[in-house]
Amino acid sequence: GAVVSQHPSRVICKSGTSVKIECRSLDFQATTMFWYRQFPKQSLMLMATSNEGSKATYEQGVEKDKFLINHASLTLSTLTVTSAHPEDSSFYICSARARTGPRGQYFGPGTRLTVT
Amino acid sequence: SQELEQSPQSLIVQEGKNLTINCTSSKTLYGLYWYKQKYGEGLIFLMMLQKGGEEKSHEKITAKLDEKKQQSSLHITASQPSHAGIYLCGADGSGNTGKLIFGQGTTLQVKP
Numbered sequence: 001g002a003v004v005s006q007h008p009s010r011v012i013c014k015s016g017t018s019v020k021i022e023c024r025s026l027d028f029q030a031t032t033m034f035w036y037r038q039f040p041k042q043s044l045m046l047m048a049t050s051n052e053g054s055k056a057t058y059e060q061g062v063e064k065d066k067f068l069i070n071h072a073s074l075t076l077s078t079l080t081v082t083s084a085h086p087e088d089s090s091f092y093i094c095s096a097r098a099r100t101g102p103r104g105q106y107f108g109p110g111t112r113l114t115v116t
Numbered sequence: 117s118q119e120l121e122q123s124p125q126s127l128i129v130q131e132g133k134n135l136t137i138n139c140t141s142s143k144t145l146y147g148l149y150w151y152k153q154k155y156g157e158g159l160i161f162l163m164m165l166q167k168g169g170e171e172k173s174h175e176k177i178t179a180k181l182d183e184k185k186q187q188s189s190l191h192i193t194a195s196q197p198s199h200a201g202i203y204l205c206g207a208d209g210s211g212n213t214g215k216l217i218f219g220q221g222t223t224l225q226v227k228p
Contacts, residue, residue: 002161043218044204105164107158109158
């Protein structure tokens with residue numbers, strides 16, 4: 001149980017285009033999902049908190065107009081990187097917190113974004 | 117703001133040896149998570165500790181949270197090559213919001 005998937009696992013896009021990353025909780029409902037970013041050989045940095053049915057809350061320094069988050073259902077959150085630039089290249093990981101039961105937090109396998 | 121300090125930053129052990137990784141917080145921890153990550157992959161949930169003095173075990177891995185809830189340790193008994201990876205401690209320092217901050221990670225290599 002407690003499986004979180006991300007799609008795509010890898011994406012390469014050209015500078016100026018937008019990329020959408022999906023995060024799904026496969027076997028549990030998650031009212032809250034989190035988006036993290038990880039640079040090579042560094043730890044994870046929280047970008048934003050995604051709440052089902054309401055606006056996402058962003059951490060300080062994260063541009064909400066650049067990183068659009070939608071939490072359409074209790075099992076799906078999407079992150080759209082708009083007008084991507086090479087400096088947006090990174091490893092993006094989502095996590096989901098179960099709505100009921102043990103409040104463990106489970107992570108997806110991550111999405112490697114490369115902007116050329 | 118809360119910070120997590122992990123030690124050591126990297127560790128190389130011979131297969132079969134025991135090892136311990138420490139995670140120290142600058143503030144009281146409301147929840148402490150241990151994860152394992154292979155480079156370029158997602159995080160595998162190992163354990164979550166919430167109560168002072170709590171100890172949990174899974175297979176050959178044991179995690180403890182001290183009574184003051186500011187320090188946690190992860191102990192691996194009889195290490196195997198499959199234990200190799202990056203171990204991250206994460207803490208929910210803001211009152212069970214689920215927002216985790218992470219330590220810088222400990223890279224473990226196990227030599228056969």
